[in-house]
Amino acid sequence: MTKVALITGGAQGIGQAIARRLADDGFAVAVADRNLEAAKQTAFDLTTAGKSAVAIEVDVADKDSVFQAVQKAYNAFGGFDVIVNNAGVGPTTPIETITPEQFDQVYHINVAGVIWGIQAAVEQFRKKKRVGKEIVGKIINATSQSGVVGNPNLLLYSGTKFAVRGITQVAARDLAKEGITVTAFAPGIVKTPMMYDIAHRVGQNAGKDDEWGMQTFAKDIALEKLSEPEDVAAAVSFLAGPDSDYVTGQTLIVDGGMQFH
Numbered sequence: 001m002t003k004v005a006l007i008t009g010g011a012q013g014i015g016q017a018i019a020r021r022l023a024d025d026g027f028a029v030a031v032a033d034r035n036l037e038a039a040k041q042t043a044f045d046l047t048t049a050g051k052s053a054v055a056i057e058v059d060v061a062d063k064d065s066v067f068q069a070v071q072k073a074y075n076a077f078g079g080f081d082v083i084v085n086n087a088g089v090g091p092t093t094p095i096e097t098i099t100p101e102q103f104d105q106v107y108h109i110n111v112a113g114v115i116w117g118i119q120a121a122v123e124q125f126r127k128k129k130r131v132g133k134e135i136v137g138k139i140i141n142a143t144s145q146s147g148v149v150g151n152p153n154l155l156l157y158s159g160t161k162f163a164v165r166g167i168t169q170v171a172a173r174d175l176a177k178e179g180i181t182v183t184a185f186a187p188g189i190v191k192t193p194m195m196y197d198i199a200h201r202v203g204q205n206a207g208k209d210d211e212w213g214m215q216t217f218a219k220d221i222a223l224e225k226l227s228e229p230e231d232v233a234a235a236v237s238f239l240a241g242p243d244s245d246y247v248t249g250q251t252l253i254v255d256g257g258m259q260f261h
């Protein structure tokens, strides 16, 4: 039977590459994003290429919205097997500029969004009839190399990504006995709108250009090149597929050799 995966933030950047890759792997994919028009375009491109895909509007900061999105994916395809909690925001936050409103926004999306995604997926996985010790569902969360070692200018963001690694470990322990694996992926410096935006703002704050901003983050990449979204999608393909059935609680770092952990 065709497996079903929902990817939050699936309308652009890393999430879109994951949606494409999992569709190529044979999953029916739900492209869930707060930007419904872009999600529809991604799903349209996939269905035009002969894949199974639907677009679903979601705001991951809103628990009800996440539960509804997961239910819609189940209704669309008649099953639910994998959630990729990928949606996130990455503001640059010089320490003195951080406000309570900004804290709430970033933590609600990057941290609470992952928790709601875990809860909604678990609700679906628990409806399945498990045979023996088989794996009935997989939860995959987006952290970052900056959630492994703190990065300059990203106090709020890095904090959320450390939290995601902790949540991943605890959920993996709590859910293992039910045949649910929980893992995370930690990208490095990936060519997406989020990263170009961060590079622009870091450069601007220092009175330098975007390239300087990008090099602030990219100078320590051992493989000496920036990441494509597809590099990350390839790792998520492993985490979503059967070859990772004996892996849980781990964060797979996909950063070209920035952080060695």
Ligand SMILES: NC(=O)C1=CN([C@@H]2O[C@H](COP(=O)(O)OP(=O)(O)OC[C@H]3O[C@@H](n4cnc5c(N)ncnc54)[C@H](O)[C@@H]3O)[C@@H](O)[C@H]2O)C=CC1
Pocket (backbone or CB within 6 Å): 008, 009, 010, 011, 012, 013, 014, 015, 032, 033, 034, 035, 058, 059, 060, 061, 086, 087, 088, 089, 090, 109, 142, 143, 144, 145, 186, 187, 188, 189, 190, 191, 192, 193, 194, 195
């Ligand atoms: N680009 C990079 O270099 C890195 C990115 N990451 C992480 O990878 C994930 C994806 O990042 P990118 O593709 O670069 O970001 P992006 O900004 O290019 O795309 C993010 C997508 O998430 C959606 N989104 C944002 N807030 C949402 C919400 N509340 N509800 C639903 N959808 C929402 C946006 O509409 C967009 O389609 C994020 O969690 C990010 O923190 C981690 C390490 C490096």
Ligand SMILES: CC(=O)C(C)=O
Pocket (backbone or CB within 6 Å): 090, 144, 145, 146, 151, 187, 188, 189, 194, 195, 198, 217
């Ligand atoms: C955006 C991000 O996750 C970085 C710079 O690691």
